[in-house]
Amino acid sequence: MRAFFAARAALWNSWAPALRAACPELDLAREGDPAGFDAVIYAPGFPKDGRAMDFAPFTRARLVQSLWAGVERIAPNPTLIQPLCRMVDPGLAQGMVEYCAGWTLRAHLGMDRFAQDGLWRNDCPPPLAAQRRVSVLGMGELGGAVADALAALGFRVTGWSASGRPRPGIEVLGGPDLHRALGRADILVTLLPDTPATRDLLDADRLALLPQGAWIINPGRGTLIVEDDLLAALNSGRLSHAVLDVFRTEPLPPAHPFWSHPQITVTPHVAAETRPASAAPVVAENLRRAMAGRPLLHQVDRARGY
Known part of the structure; x- marks a missing residue:
């Protein structure tokens, strides 16, 4: 051939x-x-x-x-x-699992609280994973693998996809139940494809459905999130942090506000290769x-x- x-x-x-x-x-x-x-x-x-x-x-x-x-x-x-x-x-899926698990654990454990400044901060131990709710938007090959790995770590995982196709060991919600998946997301992982139905999916109204202080981890597609609405939610204190690996314009321009925002971590499209x-x-x-x-x-x- x-x-x-x-x-x-x-x-x-x-x-x-x-x-x-x-x-x-x-x-x-x-x-x-x-x-x-x-x-x-x-x-x-x-x-x-x-x-x-x-x-x-x-x-x-x-x-x-x-x-x-x-x-x-x-x-x-x-x-x-x-x-x-x-x-x-399979290598791409494993890379995505490692990226999402690493950042989910960082958010869950509050690793960034511990500044190396001589202060002994032992008054706020993190909860166990079973007390933390994680929602994964997109339950295809990558999203399913990530959901399985996070569930294996003990997190309370909810999956969401347009079809709601069942997955053993994971509660998967379907199309009209997006609001329920968002409402459960102390940590939200977005792994949806870029389609007309998913572009700008996470706008101000849907971001407002997330629990107070939620984290967003987006290694899926940069078009999923309305950038100005995300910045507003972070600035208001509604959301705690966003880890972003994908963007509408790549490379992300040096003057883009994401680079300098204290509650945003930019990674340069390295989640999975x-x-x-x-x-x-x-x-x-x-x-x-x-x-x-x-x-x-x-x-x-x-x-x-x-």
């Missing part, structure tokens, strides 16, 4: 060896007649001149495999007529499925946008 590697040149040196090791029968190339390729392996940012990728010439391709978990920059492309699959990488070593077998499996005409893994529903 032949696959076209449609990603920035800087990714070639790490991805090409991993893909060839996972799929020895693969003929992987960065150039050639588009009509001669069976699949496209794609990452946003290609071509590098800012033009949208033109998938139309890849008339033989049976698959466009994204190297990213998010597909909001790919799915709307009008030239994309091939099946599109998003990346679900697709790692070639763990992701290449996922790509290989989908390539083989495409060639054999079998159902693809993690195929995107274009109507829903993920």
